[in-house]
Amino acid sequence: MKRVNAVVIGAGAAGGIVAKELAVAGLSVVLLERGKWYTANDCRKDDLRNQRTTILGNAFGPEDKGNPRVWLDAKGQPHTALASEGGYQNNAACVGGGTLSYGAQAWRYMPQDFRMKSTYGAPQGSSLEDWPISYDDLEPFYEKAEYEIGISGDYSGTPFHGPRKRPLPMPPVPPGREFSILEPAARRLGLHPFHVPMARNSVPYNGRGPCMRCRWCCGFACEVDAKNGSQNTVIPVALGTGNCELRTECMVKEILTDDHGRARGVAYFDSDGHLQEQPADLVIVSGCAVESARLLLNSKSRLFPNGLGNRFDQVGRHLQGHHYTGALGYFDFDTYDDVGPGASIAISDYNHGTAGLAGGGMLANEFIRLPIHTLDRLPPGTPRWGLAHKQAMRAWHKRTIVIIGPTQQIPSADARVTLDPDVKDKWGLPVARFSGNVHPHTFEIGEVQAKRAEAWLKEAGALHTSVMAGRPDSVSAGQHQAGTCRMGNDPRSSVVNRNCQLHDVDNVFVIDSSVHVTNGGFNPALTIMAIAYFASDALVRNWKGTGFRS
Amino acid sequence: MLSNRKPGKLTRRQFVAAGALGGAALAIGCKAGKHGDWEYLTVEQARTLTAICDQIVPADDYPSASQAGVLHYIDKQLMRHYRRHRHAYRHGLADVETASRKRFGAELASLPLEQQLEMVGDLEKQNPSFFELVRSHTLEGYYGSPRHGGNRDAVSWQMLGLAEPPIRGRAQYDLTKDSPS
Numbered sequence: 001m002k003r004v005n006a007v008v009i010g011a012g013a014a015g016g017i018v019a020k021e022l023a024v025a026g027l028s029v030v031l032l033e034r035g036k037w038y039t040a041n042d043c044r045k046d047d048l049r050n051q052r053t054t055i056l057g058n059a060f061g062p063e064d065k066g067n068p069r070v071w072l073d074a075k076g077q078p079h080t081a082l083a084s085e086g087g088y089q090n091n092a093a094c095v096g097g098g099t100l101s102y103g104a105q106a107w108r109y110m111p112q113d114f115r116m117k118s119t120y121g122a123p124q125g126s127s128l129e130d131w132p133i134s135y136d137d138l139e140p141f142y143e144k145a146e147y148e149i150g151i152s153g154d155y156s157g158t159p160f161h162g163p164r165k166r167p168l169p170m171p172p173v174p175p176g177r178e179f180s181i182l183e184p185a186a187r188r189l190g191l192h193p194f195h196v197p198m199a200r201n202s203v204p205y206n207g208r209g210p211c212m213r214c215r216w217c218c219g220f221a222c223e224v225d226a227k228n229g230s231q232n233t234v235i236p237v238a239l240g241t242g243n244c245e246l247r248t249e250c251m252v253k254e255i256l257t258d259d260h261g262r263a264r265g266v267a268y269f270d271s272d273g274h275l276q277e278q279p280a281d282l283v284i285v286s287g288c289a290v291e292s293a294r295l296l297l298n299s300k301s302r303l304f305p306n307g308l309g310n311r312f313d314q315v316g317r318h319l320q321g322h323h324y325t326g327a328l329g330y331f332d333f334d335t336y337d338d339v340g341p342g343a344s345i346a347i348s349d350y351n352h353g354t355a356g357l358a359g360g361g362m363l364a365n366e367f368i369r370l371p372i373h374t375l376d377r378l379p380p381g382t383p384r385w386g387l388a389h390k391q392a393m394r395a396w397h398k399r400t401i402v403i404i405g406p407t408q409q410i411p412s413a414d415a416r417v418t419l420d421p422d423v424k425d426k427w428g429l430p431v432a433r434f435s436g437n438v439h440p441h442t443f444e445i446g447e448v449q450a451k452r453a454e455a456w457l458k459e460a461g462a463l464h465t466s467v468m469a470g471r472p473d474s475v476s477a478g479q480h481q482a483g484t485c486r487m488g489n490d491p492r493s494s495v496v497n498r499n500c501q502l503h504d505v506d507n508v509f510v511i512d513s514s515v516h517v518t519n520g521g522f523n524p525a526l527t528i529m530a531i532a533y534f535a536s537d538a539l540v541r542n543w544k545g546t547g548f549r550s
Numbered sequence: 551m552l553s554n555r556k557p558g559k560l561t562r563r564q565f566v567a568a569g570a571l572g573g574a575a576l577a578i579g580c581k582a583g584k585h586g587d588w589e590y591l592t593v594e595q596a597r598t599l600t601a602i603c604d605q606i607v608p609a610d611d612y613p614s615a616s617q618a619g620v621l622h623y624i625d626k627q628l629m630r631h632y633r634r635h636r637h638a639y640r641h642g643l644a645d646v647e648t649a650s651r652k653r654f655g656a657e658l659a660s661l662p663l664e665q666q667l668e669m670v671g672d673l674e675k676q677n678p679s680f681f682e683l684v685r686s687h688t689l690e691g692y693y694g695s696p697r698h699g700g701n702r703d704a705v706s707w708q709m710l711g712l713a714e715p716p717i718r719g720r721a722q723y724d725l726t727k728d729s730p731s
Contacts, residue, residue, distance in 0.1 A: 044697075045695065046695045046697060046698075047693075047694045047695045048690055048694040048695055048698060055690055055694070056627070056630075056631045056698065057631060215712070338712055338713065371693040371694075371706060371707060371710055371712070372689075372690065372693050372694055374693075375689050375693065384685070385605070385606040385607075385674075385685055385688075385689075386605060386606065386608065386667075387608050387610060389606075389607075390607055390608065390610065390612075391610070393693070393706075393709075393710065394709055394710060397710045397711075398710070398711060
């Protein structure tokens with residue numbers, strides 16, 4: 001196969017941006033994606049089979065057959081999980097990755113989120129650490145992501161965010177009923193409610209129309225293509241340069257290295273299952289935290305017997321996501337207006353600054369809910385079946401509000417992705433295996449956050465509330481998975497440097513949520529995108545013709 | 551509220567279900583054979599399952615589980631995504647029948663509704679894993695997307711007051727006002 005300048009593995013939030021930035025700069029790029037390219041035409045309003053409610057399978061990959069993973073329970077017993085089961089920690093496998101079907105909250109992390117250890121000190125047993133880059137380093141790239149991907153929202157209601165030079169390019173979608181109920185209540189509590197920033201057109205933008213406010217949002221592809229992901233923004237631009245070729249249904253087997261310890265390309269199974277080799281000057285791994293770590297670990301050779309970038313046993317560690325906690329409120333009036341996207345009002349008053357807690361998280365109202373989500377969210381004491389359950393569905397489906405938020409997890413080096421010694425996928429590659437958990441202080445923070453959500457609902461007039469705060473006994477990485485190829489200055493305690501370049505191999509980069517040192521108290525997509533722009537910028541600046549010198 | 555419901559003829563499946571509910575044996579006009587119109591279930595299994603599902607979602611102003619096509623949903627998925635649950639259904643339903651005959655001397659579907667309710671309550675206590683499976687599948691079929699064979703005519707969504715199909719294209723941003731951001 002013809003040698004190219006760069007092969008990018010994974011066409012998700014980060015990979016799409018890297019491919020576009022490199023292609024625009026004149027590099028030849030092959031973008032490999034293990035899933036398919038779905039479009040708005042493939043959008044099915046299927047309550048039971050989408051990317052969030054996966055009762056009958058994942059809508060946007062991977063399929064259940066041939067893609068298992070293994071997780072260890074608290075007693076160390078292994079369990080094999082199908083791709084649509086909870087223990088799998090799925091994100092997606094398709095062009096656009098998670099950004100095709102996400103809820104599209106598009107948050108900047110706060111300045112403190114990049115220096116958690118300096119701010120709080122590391123709780124004993126945790127691996128809490130500072131990032132080697134700051135909010136200020138990332139700010140121009142947050143802005144670039146907001147304008148190129150297209151974000152709507154309005155930060156003017158809150159002082160709790162990092163400095164920003166420009167407002168968001170689009171105004172927020174108009175407030176729904178939940179916003180109108182929750183906004184004055186938050187103000188009465190002295191909080192600072194504001195419009196959730198969303199990668200969603202509120203007005204025509206980037207050649208596509210605005211959100212039509214339908215019922216099927218988070219977990220679904222957008223029928224009118226008003227939700228902005230890499231598949232309808234940067235990837236078409238990359239392809240339009242003529243410098244980028246996208247190959248779908250291609251699963252990378254390993255990164256190939258030469259006798260000097262540099263990467264020479266990748267081996268992958270194409271859509272017909274044939275093994276191919278793609279030579280390249282640069283290899284960029286953007287497979288998301290689980291699959292990126294797995295690929296590095298599966299790339300074993302004489303010089304790298306433990307996998308690429310894994311000289312100090314760091315690849316796969318610090319696996320984290322978000323610890324979601326909150327509360328459910330029951331009202332004696334209709335709170336549900338059947339208008340999407342739902343999540344509309346947030347507070348970031350509680351992300352930092354509570355004595356005794358190493359952080360916190362944003363709180364927002366939940367996305368628009370389908371009846372299937374209400375089945376087990378009826379008032380405590382409601383029978384779980386029978387006539388009373390049916391009548392409670394009727395009484396309460398439109399009279400609940402959920403406030404919930406991503407508590408920032410305190411990472412632990414023991415929460416990790418390794419290769420399972422026995423289980424293989426349909427290509428014969430060892431699958432990811434999860435073990436360990438995040439630091440327990442995470443759950444203490446989550447319980448405080450849940451109480452705060454409950455207080456907000458009570459102030460808004462909830463008749464009853466119930467708190468949603470668990471202590472899961474295994475790591476909850478899921479769609480917000482991060483941390484497995486930590487960014488740092490010290491090769492012994494991190495995998496990549498501040499430019500996302502492997503410490504061990506100078507022409508291999510990991511550019512995705514794997515590099516997050518900590519994961520903020522916010523949905524991570526916009527930060528993944530900002531880092532992709534930041535790292536691409538360094539890549540292009542350091543690119544010298546057909547070679548690369550850092 | 552009843553006016554939301556489409557009047558119309560019973561389908562063959564509902565006819566079977568209705569027949570089963572009434573305790574009638576195979577009604578005249580049904581396909582002969584062990585499976586009748588079902589893809590996976592036998593006619594006997596479907597009768598038992600109908601009785602259980604209709605206790606989980608009974609009829610009131612709105613249809614019961616089986617009237618809304620839940621049996622069709624489960625039967626269809628047992629040939630597709632729920633193949634892995636076939637064993638549980640085969641054994642679970644057989645055990646329910648054995649228990650029903652032992653306790654009341656008759657098959658579950660032929661018992662008065664109060665006795666069926668007792669039997670399903672017992673099932674919840676005595677075989678919780680099978681009960682939870684049937685409960686989940688029944689509620690999915692009743693409240694989930696009609697495309698999978700349950701929730702006929704989106705009847706549960708109508709019950710909850712959700713327009714189907716929803717009104718779309720509304721509430722766009724008012725461009726006549728100044729942008730707040």
